[in-house]
Amino acid sequence: MEADIFDYHKEEDYLCVESFQGERRKLIQPTSLKDPTLGKLKEVLVDWINRTLKQEHIVVQSLEEDLYDGLVLHHLLSRLAGVHLAVEEITLTSSAQIQKLELILGELDKKLGLQDSSLIKWNVKLIHNKDLLATIHLLVAMVKSFQPELDLPPNVKVEVVIVEVSSSGIKSDVQIEVLTDDRDTASDSSSNPEREDPIEQLLNLEAHKVNTVKKAILHFVNQNMVTMGLHVADMDKQFADGVILLLLIGQLEGFFIPLFDFNLTPVNESEMLHNVTLALDLLNDTGLTLPSIDPQDIVSQDTAATLKILYALFKKHKGK
Known part of the structure; x- marks a missing residue:
């Protein structure tokens, strides 16, 4: 030995x-x-x-x-x-x-x-x-x-x-x-991330069930945006430029995001990416843990990526 x-x-x-x-x-x-x-x-x-x-x-x-x-x-x-x-x-x-x-x-x-x-x-x-x-x-x-x-x-x-x-x-x-706990790897999210990700699970269900959850999240969003005179009807399209997402984060987390930090009326994809990237950075700063999300996915109106962000915010703030 x-x-x-x-x-x-x-x-x-x-x-x-x-x-x-x-x-x-x-x-x-x-x-x-x-x-x-x-x-x-x-x-x-x-x-x-x-x-x-x-x-x-x-x-x-x-x-x-x-x-x-x-x-x-x-x-x-x-x-x-x-x-x-x-x-x-x-x-x-x-x-x-x-x-x-x-x-x-x-x-x-x-x-x-x-x-x-x-x-x-x-x-x-x-x-x-x-x-x-x-x-x-x-x-x-x-x-x-x-x-x-x-x-x-x-x-x-x-x-x-x-x-x-x-x-x-x-x-x-x-x-x-x-080094890490001895758990049931067959059901653990790290061995099969999609299996435990609630959004990935949701998107595998019937369309009417997906729509029901989307409506609940949209209701939560609009409840928090009404004081700003904003209303979201299309989850994918209206979050793609990052503007409403940034305003929602500021509203929920209780801080003001200076207008010079982002593009209030983005006219191209580069400006949209800047807004969404800033939003994800802010969420990270607040300690909100998100699955790996590429800002480009939000700009490209990827339903799963958008839902994951909104669901995380909903889960954190729904009872407040």
Whole structure:
């Protein structure tokens, strides 16, 4: 077993063995690193971070390389939990990065409600050392706490080597580590997104049932637009240029969108795309989770795409 471990590690890992003497360290087996389910989980987490931090113009490409200094985690903490810490935006030295991570992870652990330290599978040292296992555990916990409606790939497990260094030598063991819940994948939306998407389900029903739901959503829309003297009769066509969609979002969310930010009377597709893209960005800023929607679909009067946006707004605001 020890031979396998030494075959796996990079050379620099052995130069600092004494630095974690007495600790138990987990390392993902190389075979698990190639598992497509792990790859999918990483892809979903990267996409989630990038959508969440789009307005900050932060783009993450690698969970291993882009989260260790605290910059991304700080922005996620601010965006998702409304916690703004007085820390440096850019930290270049290891000591400054570690100090920043201590503050950020301290606040994150509080917001995640993890009082029992045995339940915390990450720490400052692991995150700063670009430990993939700890980083994924942290991000999955954040998704479950702050955005539980986000579908994560289910039943993701990896094989890990647990290494313990002591004065008497190195001990190791192999275990299975669970990253996401073991659920019924046959009915899970991440294994078959259309099966759980209520709009996709709706569109597979009889035409009269589709029309009934569309009428209910249109009634909700018009109830909220009546004070502006607007009425929607054709869901596909009237939302295609993004104008009514922007006005509806402002009305529901209680904020004013400056007229110079969008085209009130768009005359071409480019201006329509600008409006719809702005609308989707605003919805993302409000924390409303939407399925992947291309602004071009709305402009092209795609019924499913338009319904998905309006249904999400309806679901969030119908009881208010």
